[in-house]
Amino acid sequence: MIKVVVPVAVMMLIILWKKIPKIGGNIHAALIVAGVLSLLMGGVYSVVEWVGAWVDGIDRIAWVIALSIVGSIYAETQVKLGTMETIMGALKAKFHNSPRALTVSIVLALVVSGSLLGDAIAASTIIGVLTIGVLADMKLSGEKICAIIVMGASAGSIMPPISQGFALSSSLVEANPDAVVRVGYGTIAVIVLFICLYVGLFLVKKGTKLSPDAAASHQGQTAGQILKNNWITLVPLMVLVVVIFFRTIGVPQIQFDFVPDILGYIKVSENLSILDVLKNITILNGVTNGIVLSILFVTIIAFLFPKVRCDWKDTLSTGVKNVKVTVLIQLCAAFMLGSFYAGGQIEAVQEFALGLDTNLLKIGGAMAMVLMGMLTGSQSTSQNVVFSFFGPALVNTGVSKIHSAVAGAHLASAGQGLPPADLTTFAVAGIVGGLLGKKVDPLKSMFYCVPMCLLLAAIGILFLYI
Secondary structure (H helix, E strand, O other), rough: HHHHHHHHHHHHHHOOOOOOOOHHHHHHHHHHHHHHHHHHOOOOHHHHHHHHHHHHHHHOHHHHHHHHHHHHHHHHHHHHHHHHHHHHHHHHHHHHHHHHHHHHHHHHHHHHHHHHHOOHHHHHHHHOOOHHHHHOOOOOOOOHHHHHHHHHHHHHHOOOOHHHHHHHHHHHHOOOHHHHHHHHHHHHHHHHHHHHHHHHHOOOOOOOOOOHHOOOOOOOOOOOHHHHHHHHHHHHHHHHHHHHHHOOOOOOOOOOHHHHHHHOEEEEEEEEEEEHHOOOOHHHHOOOHEEEEHHHHHHHHHOHHHHHHHOHHHHHHHHHHHHHHHHHHHHHHHHHHHHHHHHHHHHHHHHHHHHHHHHHHHHHHHHHHHHHHHHHOOOOHHHHHHHHHHHHHHHHHHHHHHHHHHHHHHHHHEEEOOOOHHHHHHHHHHHHHHHHHOOOHHHHHHHOOOOHHHHHHHHHOOOOOO
16 A cells, blocks of 8 residues: 555645645646656556556546536636626516525525536636625625625535536546436535525524615616516526436436437448547547537537627637636646556555445545545545545445445535635635725635535535445
């Protein structure tokens, strides 16, 4: 196990000890160094084999990378169309006399935006900024405003269809992503319901009222009128909902995968379709994932709208720019993952796990994931660093791949939101403080989010035992 412990220990040291010259606190460097060490300690010295390991790693998570890029471009089309402005306008018009109901609606809007963007920070900064003024008009503290935005966006970021949490954990244990997504709809629905109750009962006091200006901000239009006047901005979203619904419903009689089925009918030869060709191309096969294809299809529809089409260059460039940091981390993680397989670390951990008490493995691994998320403030780091070992070990002990993937996504998300280092909270606290013109304590805001994180962790642990 020494060849496993050393690379992981060095990786964690680089991530957590920021005083290391040049590379301290740099997740990219940590992943690359861990990969190099794992190859060297596994007896792999050929540069050609190193490149092969990296290609293998990218191939294993190619659809996750494709999901990030396509999802970000799709999200940018929705910003151009004004989809969320329509939704927020309708919500304010409908619930301006009931601040609690309006706050719950804001949470739901953030959940939707998070599920479309697949990233909590992106949803918080792009969509959350639209809600700060309304929440401030309820006389809520900056910390509570920050917590409400973070909880809604964080829950949405792991809500399918664009869920990097479920996507990454599914890839790491080679689980069927569609089956994982079906379970995810149910578990995240429970989380969202809890957040709505928590926010409505404990963060927004009884008797809270909107200021007269905020209450009249919908300019006398009803929610129905706003939706009627702007319904066209919701078309791509509704198409995506329908496509994803029918591909994940789980009822064979009516279930179908619209885009892959179409590509499957387009033949390049008598027995070979375009889909078959793409599936057999290394790395490019990531585009053939059903979720990726569904979002790509809806993105193409969005580009048919003049608002998006006339500014297509900026839409594409902004979409790619928004996700470049995430993709770079994924590419570094792919090198580490491929190196773990090439160097024999995955196999060594699986053999070691067979000799452990099952309960010790489950609880210890769960705590390690949550702790890594707490210390780095990153769900993807927790998954890449811990779950790449923990996930396969769970499967080896008899936990189903689907349940392992569900547990991994929830545990990583729980750790990310807990104090003291949630990156999303730090980002949102700065934005809220800037707009309100006062200091917002990010740690205090993180403590408001603790109940949601504990529920996420509890659900993750539950799936290790069912």
